[in-house]
Amino acid sequence: MNTVQLFAVEQGGLRPLPVPQNVTRFDQLYDGLELGVYSALRTFEHNKFLCLEHHIQRTQRSAALLGWVDELDEALLRQGLHEACTQYPLPDARVRFDFLAEPAELLGTSSRMLIALIPLSVPTPELYEQGVRAAFAPDLARHTPLAKTADFAKTRSRYQVGGEIYDFLLLNEQGEILEGTGTNFYGVLNGVFYTAGEGVLAGVTRQIILVLAEQLKIPICLKPISVAQISQLSEAALSSSSRALLPVVQIGDQVVGNGRPGPICQQILAAYNEFVAREVKTAV
Numbered sequence: 411m412n413t414v415q416l417f418a419v420e421q422g423g424l425r426p427l428p429v430p431q432n433v434t435r436f437d438q439l440y441d442g443l444e445l446g447v448y449s450a451l452r453t454f455e456h457n458k459f460l461c462l463e464h465h466i467q468r469t470q471r472s473a474a475l476l477g478w479v480d481e482l483d484e485a486l487l488r489q490g491l492h493e494a495c496t497q498y499p500l501p502d503a504r505v506r507f508d509f510l511a512e513p514a515e516l517l518g519t520s521s522r523m524l525i526a527l528i529p530l531s532v533p534t535p536e537l538y539e540q541g542v543r544a545a546f547a548p549d550l551a552r553h554t555p556l557a558k559t560a561d562f563a564k565t566r567s568r569y570q571v572g573g574e575i576y577d578f579l580l581l582n583e584q585g586e587i588l589e590g591t592g593t594n595f596y597g598v599l600n601g602v603f604y605t606a607g608e609g610v611l612a613g614v615t616r617q618i619i620l621v622l623a624e625q626l627k628i629p630i631c632l633k634p635i636s637v638a639q640i641s642q643l644s645e646a647a648l649s650s651s652s653r654a655l656l657p658v659v660q661i662g663d664q665v666v667g668n669g670r671p672g673p674i675c676q677q678i679l680a681a682y683n684e685f686v687a688r689e690v691k692t693a694v
Contacts, residue, residue, distance in 0.1 A: 541659030607632025
């Protein structure tokens with residue numbers, strides 16, 4: 411059973427592309443290609459997505475920020491996503507779609523659109539109950555934070571996330587926490603829900619979480635938390651499409667709050683799960 415799959419999205423439909431052996435990460439599929447912009451998300455109920463339109467729009471904006479004239483064919487991409495996910499052999503998948511700078515001729519296609527699927531790995535219930543640890547990636551930065559470019563995804567691969575250190579946090583020159591290698595970051599300080607308002611990727615899950623926090627009457631501040639303020643936090647969390655809102659209970663050597671997930675992040679997570687149950691839909 412082939413659970414790592416790569417397709418070119420062509421006018422006539424999907425074309426399966428060769429997958430190297432022992433691939434476990436998306437970036438391993440693209441060696442030698444002229445990389446472009448992309449989005450990564452997960453499926454729900456096998457072939458449904460949450461806010462797919464926002465992922466597509468962000469990819470289109472990323473291409474525009476790079477000065478690309480050609481536009482991504484949304485209808486063709488949606489059909490390709492639907493076909494790829496419907497035939498996938500596992501219950502759900504982690505999905506990435508790329509809009510390349512140049513056609514993927516190295517892989518035998520003239521298409522600039524690729525779709526990749528790998529097995530979905532989500533945090534265990536215990537991680538939501540106990541929280542995770544984060545550390546710092548002081549030498550890692552997004553040069554165009556509003557453009558989700560594939561070269562950054564390849565660069566960050568030197569930081570092995572998901573083990574004892576669940577993710578690594580990027581800092582700006584002022585020592586403020588911007589985001590994780592593949593996540594957005596939040597801190598709760600004096601009852602206010604903080605996250606960086608600029609210099610970070612415009613995460614789709616982040617936008618959902620901010621809307622839900624506002625609906626829950628939780629005060630929001632779009633400013634980053636500094637490293638010096640970690641000791642003052644009562645809560646912290648990471649978000650992404652495959653993680654929802656995951657509590658962080660230690661950053662570096664500093665324990666966050668009482669070392670347990672807190673009520674504000676738990677309240678937002680519950681609202682997020684309800685939102686998912688209402689809003690997921692197929693690509694076409």
